[in-house]
Amino acid sequence: DGEPRPIPHRVPILGHAMSFARDRRTLVAQSIVQSKNEPFTLLIAGTKHYVFNKSAEFTEVFKNSKTLDSVGFLRLVMRNLFGINATDAEAFVAGSVKPILHDVNSMYLLRNENNAVTAVAYFDEVRQAVERFDKTLAQSDTKRITKDVLLIIAHFQSEPTTNAYFGKLVLDVDPKILDALNVVNKYGFWSLLFGVPRFLAPKPYRARDRIVHALRILVDAINARDGVASPYIESRVRQLLAHGLCRDTVAKDVLSVFSGVHSNSMPTAYCTLVELMEHSELIPVFRSELQEAGYMVTLPEDQVSIFPDKVPRMRSFLHEVLRTHNNGTAFREVLKDTTLLAAGRTWQLKKGAVVDLPNSLLCATETIHPEPNKFVANRFLDKSLGGWGENFTKTVKPFGGGVSFCPGRVFAEKQILAFLAALIEHYDLEVVTTPYKTPRNSDVDEVLWSPAIEIEIRKRT
Ligand code: HEM
Known part of the structure; x- marks a missing residue:
């Protein structure tokens, strides 16, 4: 297994950015159908977002806190917000x-x-x-x-x-x-x-x-x-x-x-x-x-x-x-290349990408x-x-x-x-x-x- 499969997009670099900003829930729900309920990748403004939607995958992502962390987002929260x-x-x-x-x-x-x-x-x-x-x-x-x-x-x-x-x-x-x-x-x-x-x-x-x-x-x-x-x-x-x-x-x-x-x-x-x-x-x-x-x-x-x-x-x-x-949606940044074992599959996550855990879909x-x-x-x-x-x-x-x-x-x-x-x-x-x-x-x-x-x-x- 490699990275989660990409969902095709029409606009280069921006990728799915517009639909993500407009209605994240619908974009992700449609992508899940397209990917037949498997994890998938969305390109959003030049960044790869790996989206997982199973409980076991959430748990594994949370466990890998050494390489999957939200430090950049928290930095923004503390400084800017x-x-x-x-x-x-x-x-x-x-x-x-x-x-x-x-x-x-x-x-x-x-x-x-x-x-x-x-x-x-x-x-x-x-x-x-x-x-x-x-x-x-x-x-x-x-x-x-x-x-x-x-x-x-x-x-x-x-x-x-x-x-x-x-x-x-x-x-x-x-x-x-x-x-x-x-x-x-x-x-x-x-x-x-x-x-x-x-x-x-x-x-x-x-x-x-x-x-x-x-x-x-x-x-x-x-x-x-x-x-x-x-x-x-x-x-x-x-x-x-x-x-x-x-x-x-x-x-x-x-x-x-x-x-x-x-x-x-x-x-x-x-x-x-x-x-x-x-x-x-x-x-x-x-x-x-x-x-x-x-x-x-x-x-x-x-x-x-x-x-x-x-x-x-x-x-x-x-x-x-x-x-x-x-x-x-919980976000985690991929700080280092990470191999994730979850729900019986192995996924390769690349440094610099973001992991999205859309709780609304789990729900x-x-x-x-x-x-x-x-x-x-x-x-x-x-x-x-x-x-x-x-x-x-x-x-x-x-x-x-x-x-x-x-x-x-x-x-x-x-x-x-x-x-x-x-x-x-x-x-x-x-x-x-x-x-x-x-x-x-x-x-x-x-x-x-x-x-x-x-x-x-x-x-x-
Ligand atoms: C229904 C009410 C609440 C909901 C849905 C909620 C949800 C959340 C979520 C989703 C996070 C981020 C978790 C993550 O990124 O993994 C969080 C963090 C946090 N919440 Fe709540 N929260 C609620 C009420 C409260 C209350 C009442 C307090 C304080 C008494 C509180 C204190 C905090 C703190 C301090 C953090 C940061 C934890 C950390 O980063 O170490 N929350 N909350």
Whole structure:
């Protein structure tokens, strides 16, 4: 076996670049049919992209992290998207800072007892958000409030998350910081990433400066006293300062975490809520699951035992949303010629090429997910509970994998499930926008550009 077979193109050098930029999902889906479900190569702007679409191939690519790595892309992210200077960015991507971050992420985001500390703080923040909203609702004439889905998520998920991770100081310093993040994600993600100069894209640059300014104040406060933010953020900031990084770089690192906790969770929560509105017959099912789990009588500090283990139906629903609204493609650069053994075949990958792992296609593969185009809320529910018994940890990769496997995945599940639980347990919800369109992908820019969807909220009696 040699390199994956090329998909013919008409335009020299540019190759498939235009169709890739326009609609990556369709291009890749058509190429899979053309290549009879085998890996294939697309020429895109002079670079070979090897596309794999089987679970076993994903796993092998993730395993070969020494020669298949995303270091160039990460460099771009740290320098251009977060604005870290070139020397420090190198230390983050390939130098002495990398192991510090790996350890602090594993210690606080993945170790259960530490993860639980921030999760409990978050559950309590969600409770307070419900209390505040109840007051506003009680004061309204009609006892009903209509709100854009984005604002519902801001109130019940993003603000509580900000307080739980970064402490109250951040929203006190800049109550509009989440709007600024939306500006960066809506107008600036690609232009910042590809280094479009400031005078051509002033809005996202200004919004980013504004976030960094608030986070710089947070870094100063953490440096001066204890108890300002979560143990995770405090430890991360202190270790980076002790390592000799300047406060500006550390504030920009906190920006990367700020973006990490919001920029994937917000659009996922968006698609989850809108899908639930489309499958509103599930609301009573989830309410009885929550009742059985004792949600309404359980204090925030004990809710870690509920989310996700005691709500398997809600959890299966969330993972079906992640499966059906996923457009994530993981990229790896081929740093050295590599021989890849996967799914019984051997592939030769050439230095300088890029490996694409289009998760959306894995999620739509018939042999992995029967009836892949159907939304099946019980797909990932155990068969003993009446579900289809598919295993999302083996077959869906919305959190990536390998060395950069999302360390926030444990919190992300709790975050979105607790958000949904608070909404459906406390309120009756009805979509008032007609007609409305659910975004196809839970990409942050796609969700932010989608036409607004409004929901009427009433207190449950
Ligand atoms: C539904 C929500 C989320 C999704 C779908 C998601 C997805 C991802 C993906 C696909 C990656 C890249 C993996 C790769 O390249 O292999 C990633 C990385 C990361 N995520 Fe998440 N994420 C979510 C929520 C979160 C949360 C809540 C946090 C923080 C608490 C977080 C923190 C991070 C960090 C720090 C990285 C970089 C890891 C590294 O490069 O070492 N994520 N996430």
